[in-house]
Amino acid sequence: MKAMMIASISIILLITQTVMQVYATHYYTGNRWSSYSIDVCYDSYSLKNIVLDDKGDQYSKVAQQLDIARNDWNRLQSIFTLNKKDTCDNWAYATYRGDEFIAQTMLCINWIGSCYYDSQNMPSGNIVKASITFNADDKWSTSRQCASPYNKVGPWALNYVARHEFGHWVAFRHTSENSVMYHSYNCNYRDSIKPHDSYSLTIIYG
Numbered sequence: 001m002k003a004m005m006i007a008s009i010s011i012i013l014l015i016t017q018t019v020m021q022v023y024a025t026h027y028y029t030g031n032r033w034s035s036y037s038i039d040v041c042y043d044s045y046s047l048k049n050i051v052l053d054d055k056g057d058q059y060s061k062v063a064q065q066l067d068i069a070r071n072d073w074n075r076l077q078s079i080f081t082l083n084k085k086d087t088c089d090n091w092a093y094a095t096y097r098g099d100e101f102i103a104q105t106m107l108c109i110n111w112i113g114s115c116y117y118d119s120q121n122m123p124s125g126n127i128v129k130a131s132i133t134f135n136a137d138d139k140w141s142t143s144r145q146c147a148s149p150y151n152k153v154g155p156w157a158l159n160y161v162a163r164h165e166f167g168h169w170v171a172f173r174h175t176s177e178n179s180v181m182y183h184s185y186n187c188n189y190r191d192s193i194k195p196h197d198s199y200s201l202t203i204i205y206g
Ligand SMILES: [Zn+2]
Pocket: 164, 165, 168, 174
């Protein structure tokens, strides 16, 4: 009887350990904001250059897509929030990049001027500023449907890309697991924030 109890306790411990391993925050850079509430400003002047499949007022359509992505992060258990503001240090822009980048996040650590596009090589310290640049040379869509999971050519679903980029703002690196931080564009991973991401955010910000 005692042996059985020990065996079942061991099994429970093993299951707990396995779940913890599955949800390990291996893709956390170690950098974080000192605040739990981050301001986000949309640069209406440059973002209106994004060409969406959904015609109409381009900037308001773009802003809707960014809101969808931002609010998906805000709806999680964590107390971390991304708040839309008119003036702030943290911006979402579009530029005609002329390169293969769909979008890129820049994070500044500790003081303005020490900023990084590559989250692998950031020094330790608090994040003090962030920006996303969307490539206005690309074609974009307002879809929330996963029409082609292995899309390699676009148009890119803007809220999928924004959801991933805001994940970099939180200070996540890429991963090959079932996460919105999956390393390449695949709409099965970008369509929503996954349990792994929600868990990791709570570990970092509570
Ligand atoms: Zn990325």
